[in-house]
Amino acid sequence: MDEILLTRALFGTTMAFHIIFATMGVALPLMILSAEILYQKTKDKDYAVMAKRWIKGFAILLAVAIPSGTIAGVQLSLLWPGYMKIIGEVVPLPFQIEIFAFFIEALFLSIYVYAADRLSPLMRIVSVSLVAFGAAASAVLITNAHAFQNTPVGFRIVEGQIVDVDPWAAFFNPNFIVAASHVLVTAYMTGAFMLASVAAFKMLKASPGSSHFVYYRKALMLGLIIGGLFSIFSAVTGHESAIHLHHYNPEKLAAAEGLFETRSHAPLKIGGWTDPETQEVKYAIEIPGLLSFLAGYSFDEVVRGLNDFPKEYWPPLFVRVLFNGMVGIGMLLIVLSIIGFIWRHILKRDVFPKWMMSCFVVSGPLAMLAIELGWIFACIGRQPWAIYRVLSTADAATTAGHIAPLFVLFTGLYVVLGIITVLVLYFYFKRHPLAEEIPV
16 A cells, blocks of 8 residues: 555544544434423423433543544644645634534533533523534534535635635535535434434343333334434435535546446436446446436436546546445435334334344444445545645645554554443443333
């Protein structure tokens, strides 16, 4: 592996680890807020217990998200000096504002964790709402820098110098709203399914009809309903993202769809893999004209193919596999949430079949896998650019060398941190079992 590839692998590993905790850090406050509102509305103590236990888990995950995010920030500066030079001069605003968002989140998290029993019902909801707001704002602001990489505006480069900087134009770049909304709804979807996954696993161990079984069934349905709603929203925002790619990053869309020739009535290809030699997507199911319709709401819409661009501008063609995996998992989660809702609330069944419960158990890990695939697709699909058509990845990377030892060191660190996090969660909830708060 050359140094640039190692640099990408190191930072990519850091982000793959951090994104797990960042996603849960955004999603859990919304789930806690939902449980708190249900408790205040219904006075069902099960929802109060959910909020109390979930906030403890959230605090543990946040304790890992903060240092892993700090590592990512330091690595940005050390590994990508060319990138940070442009970011620092053109779009520093999201990083500066994010400090205040995190302050709000941390402040009201402390209030809710340590003083919830002393707060009025309204102030409990207000506190959790501000935690959720701070978490969402942090995600949106950090996503802003990623959006800027895809649609860089608000500056010019003249003879190697950055001039005519407009930080607000850079902040509200064309990709900002689309990217931020998609990141938020997919995070909420993933967090909801992760909690549903845990609840389903616990239900398999509980006796049907017991108080524990009823508690976990409520948690499962809350996760499935919220996860299902946001999985539908994620399909909508994902479609908007594809339209955005059509207009602003056509090479990425062409690589994702395996489209080589520019054409109208372009087919949508489901499944398969791209063969660069024959310029075909093998074993795919084609729906004639649908890609053009989805890209421009017209079958006559012309979609640009990869052959319109120099080959050195092509993203790696395996991004199609990432794209298919992300979309396929999203569709599966929508189906699972609908099945669960129909079974419980329309058919009024108290016990789910084993096969259905097994699907619910794996729904959380699958949702997190979709998040990882989505971020990898977003970053690799932009290659060879660190900032689209402005700064290449090679020019953005450090020239210091000696990346391989750091890659091994940080990979080992993330493995250890991941194991410790799982053990802390396991032993904390083992020492504070549900039976202490809900009798068997």
